[in-house]
Amino acid sequence: MKTEYEIYMNFKKAEAEANKLRSIARSMKSLADDDFEGTLGRIKKNWTGENSDAFVAKARIVKDKISDTSADIQRVADTIIRIAERTRKAELDAINVAKA
Numbered sequence: 001m002k003t004e005y006e007i008y009m010n011f012k013k014a015e016a017e018a019n020k021l022r023s024i025a026r027s028m029k030s031l032a033d034d035d036f037e038g039t040l041g042r043i044k045k046n047w048t049g050e051n052s053d054a055f056v057a058k059a060r061i062v063k064d065k066i067s068d069t070s071a072d073i074q075r076v077a078d079t080i081i082r083i084a085e086r087t088r089k090a091e092l093d094a095i096n097v098a099k100a
Contacts, residue, residue, distance in 0.1 A: 001098060007091045014084035021077035028070035036063045 002010075040056055040063070047055075 001095065002091055004092065004095060007088055007095075011084050011088045014080055018077040018080040018084075021073050021080070025070045025073040025077065028066055028073065032063045032066040032070065036066065 036059070040059055043059075044052065044056055
């Protein structure tokens with residue numbers, strides 16, 4: 001059986017990994033919303049015509065996929081935390097039952 005210290009340390013490790021994923025998700029969201037959109041705006045301003053419109057349309061699809069992936073990564077991080085919290089609670093409850 002794990003000790004309380006091991007349980008808390010395992011939770012902290014899971015929390016740290018989830019925070020890394022959240023940071024990645026934020027970076028991707030910023031990339032899609034700010035950097036990518038700004039670049040597309042400059043392209044539209046400096047490049048006109050049918051090919052420009054087609055390129056920007058395809059680039060917006062990529063931008064949307066980046067945003068969707070960012071949201072998926074955020075959901076994974078949230079799920080990791082929920083599972084870690086449940087696991088921590090179950091393991092601490094098991095210790096308390098064993099002590100009783």
